[in-house]
Amino acid sequence: MSFEWVVKIISNNGPMFIRGAGVTLLISMIGTIIGSLIGLLIGVIRTMPIPERGAKKAILKVINLFLSIYIEFFRGTPMIVQAMVIYYGSALAFDINMNRLAAAIFIVSINTGAYMSEIVRGGIVSIDKGQFEAAHAIGMNHIQTMVNVVLPQVIRNILPATGNEFVINIKDTSVLNVISVSELYFQTKSIAGNNFRYFESFFVACIIYFIMTFTVTRILRLIETKLDGPDNYIMMANQMQVETPEDMLRRKKNHG
Numbered sequence: 231m232s233f234e235w236v237v238k239i240i241s242n243n244g245p246m247f248i249r250g251a252g253v254t255l256l257i258s259m260i261g262t263i264i265g266s267l268i269g270l271l272i273g274v275i276r277t278m279p280i281p282e283r284g285a286k287k288a289i290l291k292v293i294n295l296f297l298s299i300y301i302e303f304f305r306g307t308p309m310i311v312q313a314m315v316i317y318y319g320s321a322l323a324f325d326i327n328m329n330r331l332a333a334a335i336f337i338v339s340i341n342t343g344a345y346m347s348e349i350v351r352g353g354i355v356s357i358d359k360g361q362f363e364a365a366h367a368i369g370m371n372h373i374q375t376m377v378n379v380v381l382p383q384v385i386r387n388i389l390p391a392t393g394n395e396f397v398i399n400i401k402d403t404s405v406l407n408v409i410s411v412s413e414l415y416f417q418t419k420s421i422a423g424n425n426f427r428y429f430e431s432f433f434v435a436c437i438i439y440f441i442m443t444f445t446v447t448r449i450l451r452l453i454e455t456k457l458d459g460p461d462n463y464i465m466m467a468n469q470m471q472v473e474t475p476e477d478m479l480r481r482k483k484n485h486g
Contacts (some may be wrong), residue, residue: 235430238364243421244432249436250417257334257406257413258399264335265342267390272297272343273350273384274376297347304344313337317409334411338399349391353384368422386457397443414438 240247281287296444304312317333320326327334365375404415414435423430424433 232430235427236434237427239421239427239430239434246417246421247434247438250369250370250412251442254400254403254413255266255442257403258336258396260335261338261342262399268339268343269346269350270381273354273431276347277354278372301344301347309337309341309402310343310408313406313409321366329412330409333409334406335477337406338403342395342399345395346392349388351386351390354380356387357383386431389450389454395446396446400442400446401439434439
């Protein structure tokens with residue numbers, strides 16, 4: 231590898247690298263947010279108690295079947311194939327010419343939603359059943375129980391997995407070059423094709439990918455720490471509960 235060529239490639243093509251990195255971050259961030267919302271919605275629906283009989287039972291079973299097919303399909307097929315089928319298939323079957331950036335965000339969102347729905351469902355199932363029973367005992371329905379009791383705990387518990395999905399999406403946006411989305415990999419391939427220095431060009435892209443994923447990981451780790459609160463704290467209580475044995479002995483001596 232020629233260090234001089236690396237410097238030359240960065241100086242000559244810096245704006246293209248920055249533009250590609252910006253598109254990569256935009257797609258992965260919006261896709262992760264929308265996918266997480268899809269996952270939350272599906273997780274709540276799939277954990278709804280199914281009645282023993284009636285029309286509601288049939289409706290919930292049909293919805294759960296549809297959601298199961300969606301999850302299994304998007305978890306069981308590569309994103310690169312999904313991108314080809316959705317982008318070119320929509321144009322062929324429905325004569326819809328999708329904007330490439332919008333198509334990329336849509337593809338990442340529904341792919342992330344399939345994975346996040348199972349993560350959310352696992353988070354909901356892990357909550358103690360006593361909390362559901364207590365919420366129902368005071369008159370809350372399933373939705374109220376989820377919003378007020380369960381989901382605040384689930385969101386904190388699944389935050390590391392959500393961050394992991396964000397990092398994966400940053401890297402997986404590279405497959406979207408098959409539909410000509412000008413993300414980082416696509417821009418790097420164009421740069422390498424212009425100067426015929428493939429190793430140096432993709433080495434620069436590798437460093438940029440690492441900087442993005444490392445920064446996102448550290449920011450999410452900081453958010454987790456903030457949500458956890460301080461390691462050392464004193465619970466609010468009366469004096470008898472928080473004073474040490476030495477303080478208690480001293481207080482008794484002072485009062486004779």
